Amino acid sequence: MFFPSLTHLRNYKIxxxxxxxxxxxxxxxxxxxxxxxxxxxxxLDIKIxxxxxxxxxxxxxxxxxxxxxxxYKLICPNCSELDRYIYDDLSVLNDVTLDCDNCGLPxxxxxxxxxxxxxxxxxxxxxxxxxxxxxxxESTEKILGKSESLRVSDIDRFSLRGLFDSYGSTxx
Ligand SMILES: [Zn+2]
Numbered sequence: 001m002f003f004p005s006l007t008h009l010r011n012y013k014i015x016x017x018x019x020x021x022x023x024x025x026x027x028x029x030x031x032x033x034x035x036x037x038x039x040x041x042x043x044l045d046i047k048i049x050x051x052x053x054x055x056x057x058x059x060x061x062x063x064x065x066x067x068x069x070x071x072y073k074l075i076c077p078n079c080s081e082l083d084r085y086i087y088d089d090l091s092v093l094n095d096v097t098l099d100c101d102n103c104g105l106p107x108x109x110x111x112x113x114x115x116x117x118x119x120x121x122x123x124x125x126x127x128x129x130x131x132x133x134x135x136x137x138e139s140t141e142k143i144l145g146k147s148e149s150l151r152v153s154d155i156d157r158f159s160l161r162g163l164f165d166s167y168g169s170t171x172x
Contacts, residue, residue, distance in 0.1 A: 054154070114151050
């Protein structure tokens, strides 16, 4: 495997087929994408339920798997521009009002869960070179399309808030 600690997903009754797909999917991402992993794209690419994909990514943040970090980006609800800052933990935004760099209007980010993007960054490299896999995948698999970005409001919709402790460090 490229990411051997993914085998711990079996302890959560995750199907071996999905674990192998995730291992390959992570290995073929380019370096830029390592910091912008979207579980909805994984769900789209391998045709699984979105909430399962988000659950699996949340488990990958936690020990003993611990190969990803969760990140949050704010979108201004007034002009839809992305804020320049990236957050590891939304609890630092409790009672915080921000002024948008683009339109200048103030907003209270935690009031707008649908404007908070959630994504994951990979914090380890593949255990071995995936170049053979890339050739294989180009000929055998098609990317089906581009997913929407995951939002905090989706986590609530999937009832997965329990996997995201205070939207910050994840915990079960
Ligand atoms: Zn704005």
